[in-house]
Amino acid sequence: MQHFYINDITSMEQRFRARFINSLSGFKSANLLGTVSSDGITNLSIVSSAFHIGANPALLGVIIRPDSVPRDSLSNIKQTNYFTVNHVSSMIWQQAHQCSARYPATESEFDSVGLTPEFIDEIAAPFVAESQLKFALKLRQVIPLEINGTVLVIGEIIHVVCPATSVQQDGYIDIESLDTVAVSGLDSYHTTDRLSRLAYAKPELPSAFLDVSGEEIALQRKVASE
Amino acid sequence: MQHFYINDITSMEQRFRARFINSLSGFKSANLLGTVSSDGITNLSIVSSAFHIGANPALLGVIIRPDSVPRDSLSNIKQTNYFTVNHVSSMIWQQAHQCSARYPATESEFDSVGLTPEFIDEIAAPFVAESQLKFALKLRQVIPLEINGTVLVIGEIIHVVCPATSVQQDGYIDIESLDTVAVSGLDSYHTTDRLSRLAYAKPELPSAFLDVSGEEIALQRKVASE
Numbered sequence: 001m002q003h004f005y006i007n008d009i010t011s012m013e014q015r016f017r018a019r020f021i022n023s024l025s026g027f028k029s030a031n032l033l034g035t036v037s038s039d040g041i042t043n044l045s046i047v048s049s050a051f052h053i054g055a056n057p058a059l060l061g062v063i064i065r066p067d068s069v070p071r072d073s074l075s076n077i078k079q080t081n082y083f084t085v086n087h088v089s090s091m092i093w094q095q096a097h098q099c100s101a102r103y104p105a106t107e108s109e110f111d112s113v114g115l116t117p118e119f120i121d122e123i124a125a126p127f128v129a130e131s132q133l134k135f136a137l138k139l140r141q142v143i144p145l146e147i148n149g150t151v152l153v154i155g156e157i158i159h160v161v162c163p164a165t166s167v168q169q170d171g172y173i174d175i176e177s178l179d180t181v182a183v184s185g186l187d188s189y190h191t192t193d194r195l196s197r198l199a200y201a202k203p204e205l206p207s208a209f210l211d212v213s214g215e216e217i218a219l220q221r222k223v224a225s226e
Numbered sequence: 227m228q229h230f231y232i233n234d235i236t237s238m239e240q241r242f243r244a245r246f247i248n249s250l251s252g253f254k255s256a257n258l259l260g261t262v263s264s265d266g267i268t269n270l271s272i273v274s275s276a277f278h279i280g281a282n283p284a285l286l287g288v289i290i291r292p293d294s295v296p297r298d299s300l301s302n303i304k305q306t307n308y309f310t311v312n313h314v315s316s317m318i319w320q321q322a323h324q325c326s327a328r329y330p331a332t333e334s335e336f337d338s339v340g341l342t343p344e345f346i347d348e349i350a351a352p353f354v355a356e357s358q359l360k361f362a363l364k365l366r367q368v369i370p371l372e373i374n375g376t377v378l379v380i381g382e383i384i385h386v387v388c389p390a391t392s393v394q395q396d397g398y399i400d401i402e403s404l405d406t407v408a409v410s411g412l413d414s415y416h417t418t419d420r421l422s423r424l425a426y427a428k429p430e431l432p433s434a435f436l437d438v439s440g441e442e443i444a445l446q447r448k449v450a451s452e
Contacts, residue, residue: 001387001388001389001390002387002388002389002390002393003346003385003386003387004385004386004387005384005385006384006385009284009383009384009386010282012397013397014282015396015397016396016397017281017282017284017397018281018282018397019394019396019397019398019399019440020281020386020393020397020398020399021278021280021281021282021284021383022278022281023397023398023399023401024278024284024286024311024359024361024383024386024399025255025257025276025277025278025286025311026255026256026257026276026313026314026401026406026408027253027254027255027256027401027406027407027408027418028253028254028255028277028278029251029252029253029254030252030253031251031252048278049277049278050251050252051251051254051275051277051289052247052248052250052251052254052274052275052289053289053371053373053374053376054247054291054373054374054376055243055244055246055247055248056236056240056243056244056247057373057374058235058243058247058250059373059374060250060251061289063277063278063279063287065280085250085251087252088252090421093421094424094432094433097424097427097433098427098432098433099427100426100427101427101428101429102428102429103429112429120229133250135250140373141373143369143371145279145369145380147279147280147283147285147366147367147380148279148280148283148285150279150280152378154371154373157235157247157250158231158232158235159229159230159231159232160229160230160235160246160250161227161228161229161230162227162228163227163228164227164228167228167246168245170241170242170245171238171239171241171242171243171244171245171246171249172245172246172249172410172411172412172413172414173245173246173249173250173410173411175249175252175253175410175411176410176414176416180252180253181253181421182252182253182408182416182418184398184399184401184402184418185398185399185401185423186398187398187423187424187425187426187436188398188402188420188422188423188438189420189421189422189423189424190402190408190418190419190420190421191418191419191421192253192408192410192416192417192418192419193416193417193418193419194414194415194416195316195319195407195415195416195417196414196415197411197413197414197415198320198323198413198415199413200326200413201323201324201325201326201327202327202328203327203328203329203338206320206324207320207323207324210413212414214245
């Protein structure tokens with residue numbers, strides 16, 4: 001095993017360190033953030049920093065770096081109070097990555113990379129038509145993180161669109177069946193294979209295996225109790 | 227496609243909604259958070275909310291829900307100012323999940339689930355010996371999120387341990403080769419298969435494919451430019 005001490009980290013070449021540190025958190029979500037400016041120009045940026053904050057109310061957070069590509073996103077969100085989050089699947093991962101190129105603010109990434117904006121109801125942000133799981137959020141809070149100048153944007157999930165068949169009887173959404181991809185580092189994309197779902201853990205018992213629908217798998221429980 | 231409106235979300239049964247909303251952000255990292263109390267009792271909790279905040283300084287954030295299982299973690303972090311983050315691999319995913327059971331504060335999850343605490347140098351937090359990629363953080367900031375009572379803990383990465391062979395020439399760490407798993411929802415664990423790495427995106431060009439080491443794959447560039 002190799003050890004990297006704080007001095008090793010601070011003395012790394014800048015882009016080397018960016019790739020190294022971005023690999024540390026583990027696999028990340030791959031999402032397209034959809035927004036529109038008050039002038040009506042749609043914007044799409046790829047983010048790997050979307051994370052769950054709470055289920056009731058349903059809150060999602062995204063870290064945005066104001067001085068990098070998604071600055072149009074932040075400006076648009078502040079203007080309209082809305083944004084969408086669209087899962088990146090193995091059908092659109094290359095177009096999604098291409099959204100990280102520095103297109104001018106007057107140019108829509110939808111056109112540049114070949115994805116289709118889709119407006120639903122009165123929501124002032126475009127969905128990605130090609131995405132199989134997508135949702136709209138209303139801006140709830142913008143928290144500047146003074147420690148490094150990034151911004152935590154918190155939105156409340158107000159509208160979810162996905163295939164009915166992907167939602168299991170217990171509420172779990174089978175995002176693997178939707179071909180949602182995972183990201184590692186800055187630029188590596190991955191499909192997934194399910195090991196299993198596991199039952200709610202209790203101190204006295206090993207966790208039972210669950211099938212995708214949340215039903216306990218009898219054989220596994222039998223093995224575990226032998 | 228099925229549409230879930232805000233009223234559908236708020237009227238979901240509580241556990242159904244928790245599984246549903248937790249599925250929305252996409253694939254998540256699976257990490258074990260290692261801490262120790264001032265009494266010397268080690269603690270291990272599984273978190274799927276660790277996320278990258280910045281590379282310079284190297285900052286990682288974790289969302290902790292004070293009223294759920296990892297409350298010992300937060301208390302320990304505040305006491306010692308240190309914590310570790312340890313990747314969950316396909317060798318230890320069942321033990322890792324078992325750490326979410328509500329063990330009493332006087333009992334170490336290391337003992338309960340059968341993982342080995344490992345102390346390195348003067349760092350006041352235990353690593354997981356069985357984890358193939360792990361790092362220590364010094365507490366930098368605790369930000370209460372008043373919107374739902376959760377807490378954002380920000381740490382600075384001060385010491386990284388991983389196999390030398392997993393670190394590529396350009397800084398990317400091949401976490402797939404370390405069998406790091408991804409999580410979806412509350413309880414589903416997944417291994418991964420790399421689609422490809424992609425070169426830094428530029429407006430005028432489709433992104434070249436990169437091999438795991440970051441070298442452009444000539445064939446793919448040829449195909450893309452034809």
